[in-house]
Amino acid sequence: MTTPFLDANFALNVALLLMLLAIALAVVRTRSLLAAILLMGVYSFVVAAWLMVMDAADVAFTEAVVGAGISTIVLLGAILLTHGEVVRVNWRLQVVPAILVLVVGGVLIYAAGGLPNFGDPASPANSHVGRIYLETTYGDIGAPNVVTAVLASYRGFDTLGETTVIFAACVGVALMLGFGPRVDTAPTVDVMGDHHVVLRVISKMLIPLIVLFALYVQFHGDLGAGGGFQAGVIMAVAVILHAMIFGLGETTKAFRPGVMRSISAFGVVLYTGVGIVCLVNGGGFLDYDFLFTPQVEAMIPPGLLGDPDKPHHWGQHFGILFIELGVLLTVASTMVSIFYGFAGRTIEAIKAERGS
Amino acid sequence: MADALHWVGGGLVAIGAIWSIMGAVGVLRFPDVYTRIHAASLTDTGGATLMLLGMAFLAEPGIVTLKLFFVWAFVMLTTPTASNALASAAYSSGHRPRIGNFEFMRGNDSPEAATKGESRP
Amino acid sequence: MLVAAGVAGLVVAMALMIVRAIVGPSHYDRILAANSIGTKTVLLIALIGFLFGRPAFLDVALVYALINFVATIALMKFFRYRTLASPLTAAPEKEHKNG
Amino acid sequence: MSWLASHFNYVIVVALMMAGLFIVFSSGNLIKRMIGLALFQSSTGLFYISLSKVSGATAAITLDAGSVDGKALASQLDPAYVQQFGVDGVVYANPLPHVLILTAIVVGVATLAVGLAIAVRVREAYGTVEADEIEALSRVTAEQAEPAR
Numbered sequence: 001m002t003t004p005f006l007d008a009n010f011a012l013n014v015a016l017l018l019m020l021l022a023i024a025l026a027v028v029r030t031r032s033l034l035a036a037i038l039l040m041g042v043y044s045f046v047v048a049a050w051l052m053v054m055d056a057a058d059v060a061f062t063e064a065v066v067g068a069g070i071s072t073i074v075l076l077g078a079i080l081l082t083h084g085e086v087v088r089v090n091w092r093l094q095v096v097p098a099i100l101v102l103v104v105g106g107v108l109i110y111a112a113g114g115l116p117n118f119g120d121p122a123s124p125a126n127s128h129v130g131r132i133y134l135e136t137t138y139g140d141i142g143a144p145n146v147v148t149a150v151l152a153s154y155r156g157f158d159t160l161g162e163t164t165v166i167f168a169a170c171v172g173v174a175l176m177l178g179f180g181p182r183v184d185t186a187p188t189v190d191v192m193g194d195h196h197v198v199l200r201v202i203s204k205m206l207i208p209l210i211v212l213f214a215l216y217v218q219f220h221g222d223l224g225a226g227g228g229f230q231a232g233v234i235m236a237v238a239v240i241l242h243a244m245i246f247g248l249g250e251t252t253k254a255f256r257p258g259v260m261r262s263i264s265a266f267g268v269v270l271y272t273g274v275g276i277v278c279l280v281n282g283g284g285f286l287d288y289d290f291l292f293t294p295q296v297e298a299m300i301p302p303g304l305l306g307d308p309d310k311p312h313h314w315g316q317h318f319g320i321l322f323i324e325l326g327v328l329l330t331v332a333s334t335m336v337s338i339f340y341g342f343a344g345r346t347i348e349a350i351k352a353e354r355g356s
Numbered sequence: 357m358a359d360a361l362h363w364v365g366g367g368l369v370a371i372g373a374i375w376s377i378m379g380a381v382g383v384l385r386f387p388d389v390y391t392r393i394h395a396a397s398l399t400d401t402g403g404a405t406l407m408l409l410g411m412a413f414l415a416e417p418g419i420v421t422l423k424l425f426f427v428w429a430f431v432m433l434t435t436p437t438a439s440n441a442l443a444s445a446a447y448s449s450g451h452r453p454r455i456g457n458f459e460f461m462r463g464n465d466s467p468e469a470a471t472k473g474e475s476r477p
Numbered sequence: 478m479l480v481a482a483g484v485a486g487l488v489v490a491m492a493l494m495i496v497r498a499i500v501g502p503s504h505y506d507r508i509l510a511a512n513s514i515g516t517k518t519v520l521l522i523a524l525i526g527f528l529f530g531r532p533a534f535l536d537v538a539l540v541y542a543l544i545n546f547v548a549t550i551a552l553m554k555f556f557r558y559r560t561l562a563s564p565l566t567a568a569p570e571k572e573h574k575n576g
Numbered sequence: 577m578s579w580l581a582s583h584f585n586y587v588i589v590v591a592l593m594m595a596g597l598f599i600v601f602s603s604g605n606l607i608k609r610m611i612g613l614a615l616f617q618s619s620t621g622l623f624y625i626s627l628s629k630v631s632g633a634t635a636a637i638t639l640d641a642g643s644v645d646g647k648a649l650a651s652q653l654d655p656a657y658v659q660q661f662g663v664d665g666v667v668y669a670n671p672l673p674h675v676l677i678l679t680a681i682v683v684g685v686a687t688l689a690v691g692l693a694i695a696v697r698v699r700e701a702y703g704t705v706e707a708d709e710i711e712a713l714s715r716v717t718a719e720q721a722e723p724a725r
Contacts, residue, residue: 005631008484008528009529009631010631012488012525013585015488015492016488017585017588017622018588019491019492019495020588021592021595022495022499023495023498024591024592024596024615025595026498026499027595027599028595028598028599032504033605033607033608033611034504035504035507036608036611037611038504038508038510038552039499039507040611040614040615041511041548042495042510042511042514043618044618045511045515045518046491046495046514046518047618047621047622048518048537048541049518049521049525050622051625052521052522052525052526052534052537053525053529054625054626054628054669055529055630055634055635055636055669056625056628056635056674056677057531057534057537057635057637058635058674058678059621059674059677059678059681060522060537061536061537061540062678062681062682063621063681064518064522064537064540064541065540065544066681066685068515068541068544068545068547068548069547070685071614071685071688072548072551072552073547073548073551073561074685074688074689074692075607075610075611075688075692076551076552076555076561077561078607078692078693078695078696079555079607080555080560080561081696081699082607082695082696082699082705093602093604094602096601097598097601097602098598098602101594101597101598101601102594104594104597105590105591105593105594108590108593109586109587109590112583112586112587112590113579113583115583115586117582117583118582118583118585118586118626118629119629119630119631120582120631121630121631121633121657121660121661121667122661123627125627125628125670125672125673126628126630126670129672130628130670130671134636134663134668134670134671135663137638138638144637144638144639145636145637145638146636146637146638147636147674147675147678150671150672150675151678151679159679162679162682162683165683165686165687166683166686169683169686169689169690170686172690172693173689173690173693176690176693176694176696177693177696177697183560183562196444196565196566198437198440198441199437199440199441199550199565200565200566202433202437206433206434209430209543210543210544213539213540213543217536224533224637225534225537225637226536227678229679230540232682233682234540234544237544237547240547241547241550243561243562244550244551244554244561244565245550245564246564246565247562247563247564247565247566248561248562248563248564249562249564331682334686335685338686338689339561341689341693342561343560343561343562344562345696347699347700365479365480366478366479366482366483367479369479369480369482369483369524370479370482370483370486372483372520373483373484373485373486373487373490374486376486376487376490376517376520379490379513380489380490380493380494380497380513381493383493383494383497383509383510383513384493384496384497389503389506389509392497392506392509393505393509396494396509396510396513397513400513400516400517403490403517403520404519404520407483407520407523408520408523411523411527411532414480415532419533420532420533420535423535423536423539424535426539426542427523427535427539430543431519431542434542434545434546435512435516435545435546437546438512438545438546438549438550439509439512441546441550441553442505442509442549442552442553444553444557445505445552445553445556445557446505446556448557449556451503451505529634530645530648530649531634531635531639531645531649532645533645534635
């Protein structure tokens with residue numbers, strides 16, 4: 001039971017965690033919803049930095065992209081549609097929850113005493129299953145990024161389930177908010193002339209770069225930090241930025257909501273299709289070693305990826321690439337159609353339509 | 357030669373950190389939003405330039421230096437844009453800067469005098 | 478050694494910004510603090526990559542630098558136009574007059 | 577003191593979890609509760625990653641020990657530690673919790689969006705997002721339906 005190294009890493013970890021605690025207490029205490037949303041934005045920034053300290057590069061990537069891009073905008077969209085009044089709170093209501101929370105917290109902290117020391121390399125979690133994956137992944141799959149290899153290949157079926165959950169969320173939000181009269185996207189009349197030249201020019205420069213970066217993240221997912229989930233969210237952020245700058249009308253012309261929903265479905269179909277091809281070729285469902293029949297495998301030039309004499313697992317490489325593409329399509333189109341749902345809905349028109 | 361670069365890089369990173377701390381202190385102490393925006397965005401871009409330059413010295417030339425350049429270019433593009441958007445939003449929704457409100461200088465530091473210029477959003 | 482000092486300084490700066498984010502009387506202070514913490518996180522992530530010996534992780538800092546201002550724009554549109562859908566293009570001259 | 581050093585992360589994770597739980601219990605506003613749930617969910621993510629941390633390790637992306645980074649990393653640790661816990665010359669963090677939390681974050685945002693969509697529809701139907709007002713309104717509508725039979 002080695003005690004943790006008390007080095008710069010641990011000091012950073014303690015500092016960032018204390019910041020997180022301060023922000024969380026501020027979120028509890030604040031009475032205005034908007035302040036809570038802004039604090040949650042800051043919270044996700046600090047969590048991303050903390051994840052980098054914890055050597056979790058892929059998770060930091062995801063938290064960064066999701067926290068900075070999607071969750072603030074979705075919460076803002078919800079506040080817009082519910083006219084975020086300030087929360088009215090009387091303290092008598094808070095006494096019972098406070099006691100309950102303290103009791104549950106005390107029990108949990110008492111139980112946490114039995115957990116292995118922080119950063120202990122010999123802890124059960126780190127010494128058995130974790131090590132086996134670290135040792136065998138490069139041999140089986142040949143992808144340097146163990147996290148993507150496990151996510152896409154060893155645990156491919158689970159990730160298919162998660163992609164389907166994201167597709168279900170897309171259908172759910174689209175059904176609830178996606179239909180009905182859309183907000184009129186006439187350009188807003190500015191009292192003091194046009195202030196947004198700076199924004200338009202910078203966004204016009206950055207949107208293609210964001211999309212290009214999303215593709216970079218997607219295709220080097222198994223070499224460095226990256227993968228389908230992160231790439232999908234980055235792609236969605238590019239579309240959302242376009243919608244915020246050039247108006248929802250323009251963006252819905254370019255990315256029609258119907259097409260977005262079908263692309264979300266197509267991502268899951270692509271993912272399952274790769275599994276079925278492996279099944280047809282005699283392997284198990286989603287077993288990428290059987291993705292290519294021997295004749296096809298012979299046609300792939302050995303030097304395609306890296307030095308030719310190393311044993312290559314072409315099926316694994318391309319299998320991971322295809323299903324990450326499926327995940328990219330589903331995640332990107334889901335986030336975009338969620339944004340369409342929240343940004344496009346208008347309560348006045350619906351009230352008028354319902355006559356209530 | 358190598359550790360000279362190392363020291364120069366480390367020095368630049370340290371100066372960048374001090375720059376950021378100055379900015380943070382500025383954001384805490386300035387009276388109203390516009391001076392705070394000014395303090396924050398200036399020291400952000402300044403600190404970022406110093407630190408990224410310092411890191412460029414630390415890293416061996418290659419893909420890492422290229423990525424550092426891209427990070428610097430995007431920070432230079434986005435931070436001023438965000439501050440511009442923020443300032444124009446604040447101004448257009450009625451948040452007036454506090455100009456010439458010198459009561460707090462003459463000693464009667466009453467909260468009423470301090471917030472005379474700043475209308476609640 | 479100096480890089481560690483740089484990281485420590487940056488963390489102190491972030492802590493001060495978080496104080497502004499929590500205290501900030503008006504919402505604009507909070508947006509300002511959020512945006513500034515975003516930029517500082519970009520630097521912190523890049524520095525952490527250097528301090529712990531994996532400078533190849535600059536992609537995370539790169540993506541942050543790119544996406545950081547999207548939330549600020551959304552907040553700007555929230556405060557100014559009370560909608561996320563309206564285009565930020567200049568209103569055509571005619572409509573501008575009687576707007 | 578050493579207990580706190582070795583279990584500091586878990587105490588903070590429990591504190592964040594309780595903060596999220598408190599928001600969900602005490603606040604009437606549906607959107608504030610969603611934020612509390614998001615806080616609660618992210619604290620479970622922190623817990624998993626705290627479990628996966630190995631002191632002196634680097635991220636779970638295979639790195640050959642001979643490279644510049646590999647040598648720099650190995651030089652900071654004593655060889656016996658690297659030999660015992662490292663995989664061919666480099667000590668890695670445990671990759672499995674990273675995989676779980678990576679997808680959990682994205683799924684978390686998707687479910688947050690569905691929850692907020694429901695809150696918006698509740699707002700459109702009842703005109704309010706405060707739980708107690710909704711309950712009062714639903715009781716009123718129930719009574720109106722009751723005598724109608």
